[in-house]
Amino acid sequence: MPLLVLLTNLQRSTVGLFVSTPLIMDYSKGSSVFTVPKTAPIRVGFVGLNATKGWAIKTHYPAILQLSSQFQITALYSPEIETSIATIQRLKLGNATAFPTLKSFASSATVDMIVVTIQVSSHYEVLMSLLKYSQSNPNFKYLFVEWALACSLDQAESIYKAAAERGLQTIISLQGRKSPYILRAKELISQGYIGDINSIEIAGNGGWYGYERPAKSPKYIYEMGNGVDLVSTTFGHTIDILQYMTSSYFSRIHAMVFNNIPEQELIDEYGNRLGQRVPKTVPDHLLFQGTLLNGNVPVSCSFKGGKPTKKFTKNLVIDIHGTKGDLKLEGDAGFAEISNLVLYYSGMSENDFPSANGQQPRVGSGYDAGKEIMEVYHLRSYNAVIGNIHRLYQSISDFHYNTKKISALPSQFVMQGFDFEGFPTFMDALILHRLIESVYRSNMMGSTLNVSNISHCSL
Amino acid sequence: MPLLVLLTNLQRSTVGLFVSTPLIMDYSKGSSVFTVPKTAPIRVGFVGLNATKGWAIKTHYPAILQLSSQFQITALYSPEIETSIATIQRLKLGNATAFPTLKSFASSATVDMIVVTIQVSSHYEVLMSLLKYSQSNPNFKYLFVEWALACSLDQAESIYKAAAERGLQTIISLQGRKSPYILRAKELISQGYIGDINSIEIAGNGGWYGYERPAKSPKYIYEMGNGVDLVSTTFGHTIDILQYMTSSYFSRIHAMVFNNIPEQELIDEYGNRLGQRVPKTVPDHLLFQGTLLNGNVPVSCSFKGGKPTKKFTKNLVIDIHGTKGDLKLEGDAGFAEISNLVLYYSGMSENDFPSANGQQPRVGSGYDAGKEIMEVYHLRSYNAVIGNIHRLYQSISDFHYNTKKISALPSQFVMQGFDFEGFPTFMDALILHRLIESVYRSNMMGSTLNVSNISHCSL
Numbered sequence: 026m027p028l029l030v031l032l033t034n035l036q037r038s039t040v041g042l043f044v045s046t047p048l049i050m051d052y053s054k055g056s057s058v059f060t061v062p063k064t065a066p067i068r069v070g071f072v073g074l075n076a077t078k079g080w081a082i083k084t085h086y087p088a089i090l091q092l093s094s095q096f097q098i099t100a101l102y103s104p105e106i107e108t109s110i111a112t113i114q115r116l117k118l119g120n121a122t123a124f125p126t127l128k129s130f131a132s133s134a135t136v137d138m139i140v141v142t143i144q145v146s147s148h149y150e151v152l153m154s155l156l157k158y159s160q161s162n163p164n165f166k167y168l169f170v171e172w173a174l175a176c177s178l179d180q181a182e183s184i185y186k187a188a189a190e191r192g193l194q195t196i197i198s199l200q201g202r203k204s205p206y207i208l209r210a211k212e213l214i215s216q217g218y219i220g221d222i223n224s225i226e227i228a229g230n231g232g233w234y235g236y237e238r239p240a241k242s243p244k245y246i247y248e249m250g251n252g253v254d255l256v257s258t259t260f261g262h263t264i265d266i267l268q269y270m271t272s273s274y275f276s277r278i279h280a281m282v283f284n285n286i287p288e289q290e291l292i293d294e295y296g297n298r299l300g301q302r303v304p305k306t307v308p309d310h311l312l313f314q315g316t317l318l319n320g321n322v323p324v325s326c327s328f329k330g331g332k333p334t335k336k337f338t339k340n341l342v343i344d345i346h347g348t349k350g351d352l353k354l355e356g357d358a359g360f361a362e363i364s365n366l367v368l369y370y371s372g373m374s375e376n377d378f379p380s381a382n383g384q385q386p387r388v389g390s391g392y393d394a395g396k397e398i399m400e401v402y403h404l405r406s407y408n409a410v411i412g413n414i415h416r417l418y419q420s421i422s423d424f425h426y427n428t429k430k431i432s433a434l435p436s437q438f439v440m441q442g443f444d445f446e447g448f449p450t451f452m453d454a455l456i457l458h459r460l461i462e463s464v465y466r467s468n469m470m471g472s473t474l475n476v477s478n479i480s481h482c483s484l
Numbered sequence: 485m486p487l488l489v490l491l492t493n494l495q496r497s498t499v500g501l502f503v504s505t506p507l508i509m510d511y512s513k514g515s516s517v518f519t520v521p522k523t524a525p526i527r528v529g530f531v532g533l534n535a536t537k538g539w540a541i542k543t544h545y546p547a548i549l550q551l552s553s554q555f556q557i558t559a560l561y562s563p564e565i566e567t568s569i570a571t572i573q574r575l576k577l578g579n580a581t582a583f584p585t586l587k588s589f590a591s592s593a594t595v596d597m598i599v600v601t602i603q604v605s606s607h608y609e610v611l612m613s614l615l616k617y618s619q620s621n622p623n624f625k626y627l628f629v630e631w632a633l634a635c636s637l638d639q640a641e642s643i644y645k646a647a648a649e650r651g652l653q654t655i656i657s658l659q660g661r662k663s664p665y666i667l668r669a670k671e672l673i674s675q676g677y678i679g680d681i682n683s684i685e686i687a688g689n690g691g692w693y694g695y696e697r698p699a700k701s702p703k704y705i706y707e708m709g710n711g712v713d714l715v716s717t718t719f720g721h722t723i724d725i726l727q728y729m730t731s732s733y734f735s736r737i738h739a740m741v742f743n744n745i746p747e748q749e750l751i752d753e754y755g756n757r758l759g760q761r762v763p764k765t766v767p768d769h770l771l772f773q774g775t776l777l778n779g780n781v782p783v784s785c786s787f788k789g790g791k792p793t794k795k796f797t798k799n800l801v802i803d804i805h806g807t808k809g810d811l812k813l814e815g816d817a818g819f820a821e822i823s824n825l826v827l828y829y830s831g832m833s834e835n836d837f838p839s840a841n842g843q844q845p846r847v848g849s850g851y852d853a854g855k856e857i858m859e860v861y862h863l864r865s866y867n868a869v870i871g872n873i874h875r876l877y878q879s880i881s882d883f884h885y886n887t888k889k890i891s892a893l894p895s896q897f898v899m900q901g902f903d904f905e906g907f908p909t910f911m912d913a914l915i916l917h918r919l920i921e922s923v924y925r926s927n928m929m930g931s932t933l934n935v936s937n938i939s940h941c942s943l
Binding site: 223224226228236277279281283285310312313314315316320321322323324325326327329331336337338344346348351353369371399471472473 | 682683685687695736738740742744769771773774775779780781782783784785786788790795796797803805807810812828830858930931932
């Protein structure tokens with residue numbers, strides 16, 4: 026292993042290996058605004074926050090707890106009001122009301138933002154009802170939904186349309202885009218530090234979908250059509266991150282989807298087999314290859330279900346090769362959006378390197394010309410599960426309060442696309458849905474598909 | 485990095501990590517027969533051996549020099565007889581004759597085996613002439629040709645047919661099959677040490693075909709149709725090795741072939757750019773994915789041209805994942821057949837492990853049941869360029885003299901297929917040619933192709 030230098034320990038060596046000028050790039054840092062804004066906090070209503078279980082209590086709740094001057098939970102809805110009341114008591118949500126119906130919740134004037142963190146299979150019904158019932162809500166402005174935004178492209182399109190007609194600012198939790206590693210990689214790429222990308226390889230290991238299933242694990246994640254599987258979740262998040270980092274959608278794609286493990290063995294919490302086999306209909310492997318629109322770059326992906334291996338390779342590896350250098354992202358789990366990663370960068374310093382953010386390079390360009398540069402970027406104690414969601418809320422806050430004082434800040438983000446600023450919207454989700462739909466179509470037809478139009482905003 | 489144990493330093497630890505029972509598997513070792521056989525050596529005629537340049541002097545010559553009791557060079561042919569005479573003098577080939585014409589060479593009664601090591605683009609013409617002129621040669625029995633056996637499937641088929649009609653024992657230098665690493669991996673797989681294979685990823689980096697071209701480098705390797713390129717050579721050798729290790733051909737394949745670098749920059753021997761651009765028509769990238777016939781195993785491959793990266797990944801990585809363990813092969817160059825590799829194995833010992841070669845396991849099966857096993861296999865001073873060719877000659881010798889005293893040794897190997905014994909033949913070459921042809925066809929048609937019939941022996 027060659028010389029690796031921690032970013033947090035900026036060092037320079039005279040033997041030809043030293044750290045580049047990362048200090049002048051800062052997108053990978055969190056927002057610096059933690060002070061109380063002059064105006065009132067954004068009032069948040071949750072569908073799916075339960076103090077005792079589920080995704081929201083582990084991620085959204087701690088994420089916005091750290092942003093208490095910008096966000097305030099004011100409303101909860103769950104099909105059983107007792108759950109909402111218990112959650113309010115347990116979390117001491119002094120400003121929150123438990124609503125008995127989705128209708129009363131959606132029309133409440135105490136809500137600026139609604140966050141939906143429920144099973145994907147319920148997205149369509151709940152969101153369409155929400156959008157209907159909130160028609161005359163004067164304050165409701167932000168609608169934040171967990172990926173995958175419903176179970177199919179059709180459903181996602183309907184939801185997108187209904188939200189667009191209402192003029193809502195939508196947010197989708199493709200939170201990998203807020204990962205500091207992804208943003209650092211995107212910075213290095215966009216500022217030319219690896220030159221032109223010419224090859225990308227990805228191998229991911231989706232923990233479940235293997236030979237064994239924990240008996241406690243919910244059945245729906247093993248059943249096709251519920252919007253949570255190796256293709257929609259593991260591949261979906263990862264390929265969205267890849268497109269975001271490289272600032273390019275795909276032009277052509279080909280995919281093969283496998284269900285080689287149609288039956289799983291139930292295991293208890295200690296890993297003991299219980300002697301019972303249960304059917305699995307979701308895929309356990311995806312082979313995907315294609316070309317990026319920018320530069321016709323070949324991309325090779327293999328997403329595998331089953332037990333993590335962790336012996337000779339990490340469960341997530343993204344290799345990005347360029348004409349001037351390489352980037353490698355590694356993670357212990359094949360879920361880039363919720364994993365703490367390690368980013369490796371290697372490149373060659375050149376005279377004609379772009380100066381970041383228009384500033385002069387920290388090191389004189391004549392001095393380090395042609396020298397090898399290396400960097401390892403890793404935040405040892407970063408909690409990616411909460412952290413990436415936290416940064417997503419920060420970006421909503423940055424937009425709402427215009428904390429960065431951007432003079433031409435748009436009144437609405439239709440889509441984030443590949444911008445550093447902003448956050449992914451339902452349009453970004455829709456584009457990803459189209460790619461996923463094309464994965465299944467390519468698999469079924471056995472054909473390479475031209476997907477260069479899927480990023481067009483029109484429906 | 486977990487505990488790694490060198491095979492040559494067999495050690496056992498009581499903490500649950502120890503070496504399995506590799507001593508009872510020995511296919512990865514070379515033949516032990518180095519003594520003078522009772523009968524006469526195999527008399528070898530070379531087309532393409534030149535004492536001062538080329539492939540044969542670097543590989544075939546040193547390889548058979550170590551087998552001087554089994555092989556004797558008795559004939560040389562080259563278009564200019566002076567070259568042959570000079571080679572005989574320089575190498576002190578006391579028993580060799582320089583022939584003035586291919587006809588006199590091919591019909592010489594002093595030749596048992598002809599080895600053809602010339603440019604692939606000349607294979608067809610030379611081999612067809614050889615096969616014609618040697619019709620009445622009483623002793624000519626072995627025909628050994630360098631991969632790729634001509635430039636196209638059509639040519640390869642014609643050569644195969646002509647050789648089969650003559651009843652010759654053919655040998656093709658798909659010498660990766662003789663690499664001790666490949667044989668060790670094949671042993672581990674075939675004896676169940678990684679269970680059922682469920683996923684394979686390959687990334688290779690073919691050194692040339694990149695942005696720069698050494699000015700001294702011969703032009704023909706950058707021109708399409710000469711049988712030496714990223715697909716025929718880099719991919720060809722590697723995928724042959726993969727099929728051989730896993731004992732499976734492919735059922736379905738899909739490929740995308742790229743020429744993203746249609747012009748290269750000429751460089752001198754010091755790497756300085758000479759300011760001259762030259763056209764390149766051979767591919768610089770191949771994306772290949774498919775499924776193995778055995779077990780519908782997903783295989784993902786990315787073969788890249790250009791400069792070796794060597795920073796965060798090796799230039800050749802083959803990851804084979806199974807239900808009980810993993811294998812990883814790594815090499816510094818993307819040419820598995822001529823590289824010294826490192827083989828990593830990790831698995832789980834179980835009671836029901838097959839005992840190798842019918843012998844009892846070295847360690848009591850009760851003792852190590854369920855324990856984790858790891859192994860690193862690397863022969864530090866192994867010269868793979870010569871070594872794999874050397875082992876190929878050994879296997880010809882083993883066959884010719886039946887040194888292993890196999891009672892039912894066939895009088896001819898039509899194909900090696902996936903046997904440990906023997907050597908790859910023109911039929912093995914033909915099957916590989918069919919796969920390569922399907923790669924280009926899949927790329928052109930944009931379709932997944934069913935290739936499950938290409939291993940059938942019929943033409």
